[in-house]
Structure formats: structure tokens, C-alpha cells
Amino acid sequence: MLEAIRQALFEEMERDPAVVLLGEDLGVYGGAFKVTAGLLERFGWERVIDTPISETAIVGAAVGMSYLGLRPVAEMQFIDFIACCFNQLTNFVAKSHYRWGAPVPMVVRGPSGGGVHGGPFHSANPEMYFVHTPGLKVVYPSTAYDAKGLLKSAIRDNNPVLFFEHKFLYRRVKEELPSGDYTVPLGKAVVRREGRDLTIVSYAAMMHTSMEAAEVLAKEGIEAEVIDLRTLLPLDRETLLASVKKTNKILVVHEDTRTGGIAGEIAALVCEGAFEDLDGPVLRVTSLDTPVPYSPPLEERFLPDVQRVAAAARDLARY
Amino acid sequence: MKISLRREQHLELYYYMKLNRALEEQMVRLFRQNKIVGGLYSSLGQEAISVGTAYALEPRDWLAPMIRNIGALLVKGFKPRDILTQHMAKYTSPTLGKDGTSHFGDLKVRHVVSPISMLGDLIPVMTGIAMAGSYLGQKIVAMTWIGDGGTSTGAFHEGINLAAVQKAALVCIIENNQWAYSTPVRRQVPTQDLADRAKAYGIPSYVVDGNDVVSVYQVSKEAVERCRSGQGPILIEAKTMRMKGHAQHDAAEYVPKAMFEYWKARDPLDRYEKHLTASKLWDAQTKAEIDARIERELQEDLEFAESSPLPPPELVEQGVYCEGCHTIEPDWRRPKEELVPPKSSVAAVWEVEDFGAFEKREEPAAAAKHSTVLASGDGRRHPAQPSARKGKAAKTPTRNKVRR
Known part of the structure; x- marks a missing residue:
């Protein structure tokens, strides 16, 4: 990257x-x-x-x-x-x-x-x-x-x-890039993985955690759709709402701390725009409401991981 | 540098100072009639600074006013109607009612940057203007003002320091009006002259009698041209007095009465009128003609402002982002080829001239590239420090040379 x-x-x-x-x-x-x-x-x-x-x-x-x-x-x-x-x-x-x-x-x-x-x-x-x-x-x-x-x-x-x-x-994300000039538009989210059972919305490093969790869930028969926001402002409402209307469940995963994180905003806009389509609560997996700690065991507890994302997704899928 | 003014320039300075004052007097009346919806800040007693400094700029130069620099906006080509409609929150104002007071600007014609209420932030912004001007080959100077209190901010320090290391063509005027809201200057800064701060940035400075418009102009003109020639930023401290409270709501009872009396006797407009008379630069008829012109222009603009509509409520959601409403293209005044490879390519290494060695440092007196020049109302000009070298044209260093 x-x-x-x-x-x-x-x-x-x-x-x-x-x-x-x-x-x-x-x-x-x-x-x-x-x-x-x-x-x-x-x-x-x-x-x-x-x-x-x-x-x-x-x-x-x-x-x-x-x-x-x-x-x-x-x-x-x-x-x-x-x-x-x-x-x-x-x-x-x-x-x-x-x-x-x-x-x-x-x-x-x-x-x-x-x-x-x-x-x-x-x-x-x-x-x-x-x-x-x-x-x-x-x-x-x-x-x-x-x-x-x-x-x-x-x-x-x-x-x-x-x-x-x-x-x-x-240095962890490595991809072959096309030669020549190209752009990616601002304000557009992208569906990274298609699924029918629930939507996982994420961005940045947690997008990869969410994709790994989706693989784990797939082995259990739960098909998660994963959306990468890419741009947080302006937020791509259309892509989010279209996915919720399809899966009827949404889990937001972010590395930012919990209170005031973008999960709250997404929960509100899903309630405003797709409440009738929801079959379960809007859930979130986030970092803890603390400063980012230094020592490895503390930071590992602080950050969301694949297990926590998969566990929340299983809870949501049961609705 | 001998800087003189022609008769018509003298009269123009009077026109702008008088217009500045008359416009503000008009706005006080509007404020009392509840026609100004927000705050009203006065520059009474400081008009010589706004007008004298801005008058030293060329049309291509840039300025960014502070709240008491309406005079500078008038000199740069804005009209009383712009200032009236801004204060009255009208749809016809330069910001369409989205902001008030002197919070407006013009990128294209007048080259004015809108201030924000937070003090100091304009200084790095105007440093960026000067850096970009140099990059584009425009030979422009950027000018802005700061109050005595505003020099206490970190943004002031960061901005002046960046300008100094970049040798940016920035003229920063410290308008020392003795009061930062209710706090006297001595509680903001413990030095007699705020211009002394220049020494710490390794840049030249001036201290000028801010209530003498001719001195203010002469010092500013000299500073502007020194800046334009590539010598780096310059600080000017103009000593004056804020003759009203922080804004209309503030009766300024914390100011000693005798202090107001002292400064009232040194009112910049009175002094300048006497100077014009004593120097036989005008007669009663000329003054009457200028005053009548000001009254006529103000009346016209007042009628325009009063009859202007307030903005439609739906305007509130418009313009948060530029959605194709602006075409952005720099005004290149040098060949772009100089800025792209192969011409732009360099060896990326620092050259450190003296290794920062203690024994190689120059004695402070000899090292004083900085020189403060005092300019007072009677035309006396003298270096503040006998040992200071006169404004020696510094060679612009190549950008990878690290000098002390």
C-alpha cells in the first residue's frame, strides 16, 4: 500500500x-x-x-x-x-x-x-x-x-x-496494480464480498479483519456481505441501504473507539432509511473506549479481532 | 529609502481614513437601531494603520484583514456597501449572509483572504500565499495584521517562523492597541516593543507611530519593497490605542480615563488634517469636496444595504462543498518547465555550513541581521540599536543550505 x-x-x-x-x-x-x-x-x-x-x-x-x-x-x-x-x-x-x-x-x-x-x-x-x-x-x-x-x-x-x-x-497489503493512470471516486463504498445473511460494514484495517471473519462464518454456513466504506465523509448511504434491504441485518466494525464512532451514525441512517427491512438490531464491534495502550496484551484486548467480529455476526445471524 | 507622497496620494489617504471613520459611525447608528444583527467592532483611533499599511500594496499583492481593518478593505477596493451588507446579514453581502463583519474576501480581483475569529491562524495562511506567489513567479507580497494579544498564540509563532525559514514575502503588522479585550498589553507580553519578537525569528522589524498615517505608509512601503526583493518577512509594530471597548457591548470601563484622554489628543484623523493644512496640501474647499463625496457614497450604499433582502432560508444548505462551481487554475508567471523533471531534479542532501559549532558562532552584535527602525510622527527615523546593521540585502540561500 x-x-x-x-x-x-x-x-x-x-x-x-x-x-x-x-x-x-x-x-x-x-x-x-x-x-x-x-x-x-x-x-x-x-x-x-x-x-x-x-x-x-x-x-x-x-x-x-x-x-x-x-x-x-x-x-x-x-x-x-x-x-x-x-x-x-x-x-x-x-x-x-x-x-x-x-x-x-x-x-x-x-x-x-x-x-x-x-x-x-x-x-x-x-x-x-x-x-x-x-x-x-x-x-x-x-x-x-x-x-x-x-x-x-x-x-x-x-x-x-x-x-x-x-x-x-x-507493508502488509500487497497487490499488483494496473499500469497507467486510474482514479477511484470519493464518496463511493464498495461491496468486497457478496452474501445473503447479514451485512458487515467496515473500512481500513478492520476491513481485512471483517473479510477473515466472513471466511470463518462461511464455513459455518453464514454468508456475510462485506462493505468497505472507503470514504467516511460523504458517506455512501445508497450502497449501505441497498445491502441492508438485501440481508436485513447489519454489523458495523471499526478500529475507532466505540462512543461517537461511525457505527452510531450508520445505525441512525439504517433506522431512518431501512427500519422496516431490519430483522435484528444494528450491532457493532469496535475498539474500547480508552486511549490506545502500548503493551501488546493491552493493545490486543483493545482492538477488535476476527473472533469478536465472528461472534457478533453469529449473534446477529440468529435473529 | 526616500519615500514621498504626491498631493493626490495625500488626499487619497485622507479620503480612506475619513471614509473608514464615517462608515463606522454610520454602523454604530445602525447597531443602535438593531439593524446590525451581530457584533460590531470599532477601529476608532486606528484608521491610520489600516489605511497607511494597505496603501503600500500593489493591486497584485494580497492582504488578510483582522476585525479592525475595514480601512484596509476599502483601500483594496471593497465598497462601504460590502461592509454594510455584511454587518446587516444581507443576501447582497459578499458572503450572501453566511458570515458577518469583515469576514469576507476575494480570491480573483482584490486578492483578499477572509479572516476567521481565531487569532494567529491567518499568519501561516498568508505565509502560504507568499510561498505560492514565489513558486508561481508572481512577485507578490502578502500582508496581514495581528493584535498585541494575538501575538500570544502559537499560530503566530508557527507562522512567522515558517515565513522566516522560507524567506516568504510576508509583511505582518502588529497593531498594538494596548488592550486585548480587557487585558492590557503588559499582561500579554512583558517587553516594551512587541517588534522585539522579530529578533528571535532572525527577521527585521520596525516600530512606528501608528497614529501618524504618513509614517505608517512610509514604513510599510519600505517593508513591502524589501519583501518583494526577496529579503524575507518583516514585522512592523504600530503603536496605537483602541478607543472603544472590544465591541459595542463593552463600555471599556477597565481603561484608565486619562489613557483615553492622552490618546484622544493624538487622534490620527485630527493630526492628519492639521498636517495637510500646515503643509498646504489642501484648503477648506478641497476638504469640503472630499467630505461631500464620502457622504454621498455612504448615503447611496446605505440605501442599497437597507433595501437589500435577507437571504432565503434554503441558502443554508448550499456551498458547503465546491461541486464544480470553481475552476482552479494558477496564474503562472514563470515557465512550468522549471518545476518538472529534468529541470526540477536535485541532489537530495543537506549542506550544513558550520556544523553548528559553538566556536564558529558569530558574536551577537555582528550576527544581528535584524534591525529595528523607529519611525515617529515628526519624521525622525533612527535605528533602535546602534550596532544594528542597516538592511543589508541578504542573498537568498539555496534551499538545502542550512545557515545560522
């Missing part, structure tokens, strides 16, 4: 000189995870900008650049640090087009998520702060193909897009 993201940046910079990168240690060093390795050599100091440790200034400068028509891609070294520029994103960036008609064609991207023992400040899934912010778009891919195609769409979009890259998947 990491290489797919690098390719997307490379190809977009090649295609359009309005695309510039800025962030901490992404030039000479190539980024903490080497996502931007080689880009400085190719595109030069003006297009790959190593900044001071100043998240507010990184996002602020990207806004200013976008007002002059550039398409900056700002990197958070770890997405946890996006908290440092929360004001800039939620008040300056998100409201710009609505308030005074000034579009902000920028991307803020960075490694997110747990499972690598990064501890409370290098493992976060802060997507819901921003899903609750009208004016932003929030993307969180689970495959290398999608990561490349969605990042290209995000760079070409006229709106600010937050692009979450699950670091657990960086």
Missing part, C-alpha cells in the same frame, strides 16, 4: 506542477515511513518542502497555497498530530468555501491506526472529529489499489480531503 501511495504522489506531481508536498522530514529523509522517498530528488526543493515542526503552519501554508491555485499535499508525520492543527482544519479550511466561496483544494495525509504497538500518541484513529465537520472529506482506504486511486481523486478534488493511511497495512 505504501508504494501505491508513493506512486500516486509521484504520478500526480508528474502530471501537474501545481501539486506540491509539505511536511516534516519528507524531503531529504523521505518521510518517517518513506512514503515520499525519492520525490525531492525528482521534483526539487520548491515542490517537496521540509517544514519546521509546526502542524498549524503546515496546514495554514497549504491553505494559502491552495488559494493561489496550487494543490498542496500536507503530511502529518503521524496522524495523531493532526490534533495540533485542529483549529486550522475545522475553522479555517472546512468553512472557507461555505463562508466566502473560496475553495481549498488540498490534501492532508498521514499514517494512522494501531496494531503496531505505537502507544497512545502514534496509533490514533481521529477520523470522526473530522467526519463531524461539514466542508471536509474523509477518506480511509483498505487496499493498495484504492489507496492510489483515491489519493489521486483527492488531489484532483476542489475540496479539502483528509486522507488516512493505516500504517498496519503499509
